[in-house]
Amino acid sequence: MPVGTQxxxxxxxxxxxxxxxxxxILGNTYHLYLRPGHELIDSIGGLHKFINxxxxxxxxxxxxxxxxxEHIRKIGEDGVxxxxxxxxxxxxxxxxxxMEIQKAIGADIVMAFDECxxxxxEKDYAAAAMNRTHEWAKRSLESRDPNQxxxxxxxxxxxxxxxxESAKFIASLDTDGIAIGGVSVGEGxxxxxxxxxxxxxxxxxxxxxxxMGVGTPEDLLDSVxxxxxxxxxxxxxxxxxxxxxxxxxxxxxxxxxxFINDFSPVDPECNCWACKNYSAAYLRHLxxxxxxxxSRLATYHNLHFYGNLMERIREAIEQGRLTExxxxxxxxxxxxxxxxxxxxxRQEISNGDSRNKHSHVGQCPPRSEx
Amino acid sequence: MPVGTQxxxxxxxxxxxxxxxxxxILGNTYHLYLRPGHELIDSIGGLHKFINxxxxxxxxxxxxxxxxxEHIRKIGEDGVxxxxxxxxxxxxxxxxxxMEIQKAIGADIVMAFDECxxxxxEKDYAAAAMNRTHEWAKRSLESRDPNQxxxxxxxxxxxxxxxxESAKFIASLDTDGIAIGGVSVGEGxxxxxxxxxxxxxxxxxxxxxxxMGVGTPEDLLDSVxxxxxxxxxxxxxxxxxxxxxxxxxxxxxxxxxxFINDFSPVDPECNCWACKNYSAAYLRHLxxxxxxxxSRLATYHNLHFYGNLMERIREAIEQGRLTExxxxxxxxxxxxxxxxxxxxxRQEISNGDSRNKHSHVGQCPPRSEx
Numbered sequence: 001m002p003v004g005t006q007x008x009x010x011x012x013x014x015x016x017x018x019x020x021x022x023x024x025i026l027g028n029t030y031h032l033y034l035r036p037g038h039e040l041i042d043s044i045g046g047l048h049k050f051i052n053x054x055x056x057x058x059x060x061x062x063x064x065x066x067x068x069x070e071h072i073r074k075i076g077e078d079g080v081x082x083x084x085x086x087x088x089x090x091x092x093x094x095x096x097x098x099m100e101i102q103k104a105i106g107a108d109i110v111m112a113f114d115e116c117x118x119x120x121x122e123k124d125y126a127a128a129a130m131n132r133t134h135e136w137a138k139r140s141l142e143s144r145d146p147n148q149x150x151x152x153x154x155x156x157x158x159x160x161x162x163x164x165e166s167a168k169f170i171a172s173l174d175t176d177g178i179a180i181g182g183v184s185v186g187e188g189x190x191x192x193x194x195x196x197x198x199x200x201x202x203x204x205x206x207x208x209x210x211x212m213g214v215g216t217p218e219d220l221l222d223s224v225x226x227x228x229x230x231x232x233x234x235x236x237x238x239x240x241x242x243x244x245x246x247x248x249x250x251x252x253x254x255x256x257x258x259f260i261n262d263f264s265p266v267d268p269e270c271n272c273w274a275c276k277n278y279s280a281a282y283l284r285h286l287x288x289x290x291x292x293x294x295s296r297l298a299t300y301h302n303l304h305f306y307g308n309l310m311e312r313i314r315e316a317i318e319q320g321r322l323t324e325x326x327x328x329x330x331x332x333x334x335x336x337x338x339x340x341x342x343x344x345x346r347q348e349i350s351n352g353d354s355r356n357k358h359s360h361v362g363q364c365p366p367r368s369e370x
Numbered sequence: 371m372p373v374g375t376q377x378x379x380x381x382x383x384x385x386x387x388x389x390x391x392x393x394x395i396l397g398n399t400y401h402l403y404l405r406p407g408h409e410l411i412d413s414i415g416g417l418h419k420f421i422n423x424x425x426x427x428x429x430x431x432x433x434x435x436x437x438x439x440e441h442i443r444k445i446g447e448d449g450v451x452x453x454x455x456x457x458x459x460x461x462x463x464x465x466x467x468x469m470e471i472q473k474a475i476g477a478d479i480v481m482a483f484d485e486c487x488x489x490x491x492e493k494d495y496a497a498a499a500m501n502r503t504h505e506w507a508k509r510s511l512e513s514r515d516p517n518q519x520x521x522x523x524x525x526x527x528x529x530x531x532x533x534x535e536s537a538k539f540i541a542s543l544d545t546d547g548i549a550i551g552g553v554s555v556g557e558g559x560x561x562x563x564x565x566x567x568x569x570x571x572x573x574x575x576x577x578x579x580x581x582m583g584v585g586t587p588e589d590l591l592d593s594v595x596x597x598x599x600x601x602x603x604x605x606x607x608x609x610x611x612x613x614x615x616x617x618x619x620x621x622x623x624x625x626x627x628x629f630i631n632d633f634s635p636v637d638p639e640c641n642c643w644a645c646k647n648y649s650a651a652y653l654r655h656l657x658x659x660x661x662x663x664x665s666r667l668a669t670y671h672n673l674h675f676y677g678n679l680m681e682r683i684r685e686a687i688e689q690g691r692l693t694e695x696x697x698x699x700x701x702x703x704x705x706x707x708x709x710x711x712x713x714x715x716r717q718e719i720s721n722g723d724s725r726n727k728h729s730h731v732g733q734c735p736p737r738s739e740x
Contacts, residue, residue, distance in 0.1 A: 015643075
């Protein structure tokens with residue numbers, strides 16, 4: 001799911017999202033509640049109509065935002081008091097209130113209101129937050145509109161017992177899908193994958209599993225092989241706006257001098273609108289000049305890369321060849337990075353001392369994913 | 371001509387420009403020479419190929435930029451020494467050099483290198499700049515590539531005798547078209563229109579006349595009735611990015627509170643992509659959230675408004691009803707502004723004192739064009 005926090009996936013039009021092939025986007029309850037307000041969205045008949053999007057919409061519950069963006073807040077058993085990032089005004093989110101807002105927004109899939117614990121986090125706090133999340137999940141479920149699909153959210157930080165307990169509890173509820181939350185909050189790849197591994201065995205086979213806020217193309221593959229179905233992430237759009245583009249042979253920084261006269265597409269194996277019509281050299285020029293079209297082309301391409309990856313993953317699963325596909329994909333995806341690293345290593349050997357060498361003008365820095 | 375200074379019309383894709391119906395865009399020799407450089411553009415076969423634009427391109431000569439953007443410069447009979455706004459490096463433009471650069475860029479129409487005098491400007495200086503412009507026009511013409519159409523530029527500031535002299539001189543040259551330059555530099559509407567009136571009688575009937583850097587929809591109409599054929603202006607795109615949208619009933623500021631729940635298109639009489647798919651309320655929301663799609667929709671709409679106006683002007687000329695069309699267009703275009711002014715006037719009368727009244731939240735400021 002491309003992330004359309006404020007009712008727009010940054011730099012994209014809704015027509016372009018449909019062109020790429022996305023059938024669902026994510027909206028943020030927290031942001032849309034504050035601006036333009038759920039009543040306004042309701043008054044025109046929901047978010048689909050307000051933003052003119054004919055596909056599906058999933059809204060997160062605002063739990064993550066309230067706990068990660070707001071410094072001034074008060075957490076109680078009932079809900080959370082927070083201040084608006086727009087104008088500093090006070091607001092209260094309870095499970096019931098959040099379900100009411102998501103109903104007004106009119107999403108196809110709504111998320112339970114949860115408490116996303118920070119990382120790192122003491123086990124006691126993680127357990128308390130998890131228990132609150134479970135209570136809130138029940139209350140969310142009770143107050144949700146039955147016409148909207150409802151997903152519960154597993155918490156438990158990086159503690160195996162808590163993750164297992166939370167997975168079992170959320171799995172016991174009558175939900176339409178299950179999300180693993182509280183990941184991608186700074187715990188690192190290894191613990192993130194472990195969290196998935198702790199949870200998945202306790203999830204029903206017949207409900208979609210959604211790993212929230214993840215991740216890189218490699219994260220997606222690594223999670224799918226562990227049993228995850230759905231993702232949302234700002235990476236492809238945010239990195240795109242910063243000039244970082246995903247290609248078959250790894251992620252590149254389009255601002256690099258090596259693209260000055262590279263008149264081929266950013267990814268010669270890509271058939272998206274941006275790659276079919278515009279060159280790497282033109283895109284680099286647009287970035288250097290701070291032009292809006294740079295963000296548009298890069299976001300379009302990166303979202304296409306992600307959409308295409310998920311499509312190929314689905315095909316591979318249907319054909320029973322996910323493991324091979326993953327191997328093939330990563331062999332290419334990591335190829336360039338390895339070769340660039342090799343080159344730098346060689347230079348270090350031949351030059352004796354190469355500190356900061358790759359930061360020299362005209363020289364290519366290593367491609368890195370993190 | 372939409373303005374694509376750096377090889378892109380801000381916020382637009384080339385596909386969208388073609389969709390709107392534009393057959394020609396403007397590029398800036400000065401900017402493209404500095405970034406990405408004319409040699410690079412040449413090496414791929416010209417600007418059309420570099421930016422993937424199948425329509426025509428007109429490049430201005432850089433005269434306006436060198437004289438208006440650069441504070442550190444030296445003007446000689448031979449040419450102009452200036453510093454790059456990108457990195458401070460020194461560069462020299464001569465008529466021959468500018469023609470060479472425009473050849474490398476590969477524009478369909480190239481402009482003579484001229485000296486654009488500032489406003490206000492003493493008559494002596496204006497005369498000297500005009501004489502230099504005439505010399506440079508001859509040298510530009512001699513060194514231009516015969517495969518490119520060539521336009522001369524009239525100067526002469528706001529002095530009738532100079533404008534007439536310059537018009538006669540440029541008209542005497544073997545050019546493909548004639549531009550009136552040195553307008554829209556702060557002299558105001560009245561003097562701008564006078565400059566047009568001084569020049570036009572001395573221009574041949576069989577060559578296109580191009581008024582550089584103009585203007586508002588009203589300016590376009592007022593200039594066409596005085597005999598002008600072509601324009602370029604950043605207004606529709608720049609104002610669009612700032613939330614100012616042209617409509618059949620005048621220019622509006624989409625950020626106004628009155629659009630909060632206006633779910634109709636920005637201009638109900640417009641059939642452009644933006645108006646067909648998105649509402650004024652959504653556009654206002656996008657502006658309030660500083661979203662890129664706001665600039666995209668507004669620029670698309672404003673350019674469509676301008677393109678549509680010029681199309682209707684052409685039709686009216688063919689049908690011999692330009693005067694009527696102008697009257698009809700302006701009656702609508704000025705309607706709302708008048709009614710808003712009337713309303714404010716009424717409030718002033720009824721309230722006794724209404725200073726700053728129109729800046730109150732929730733109240734609509736007068737629509738203004740300037």
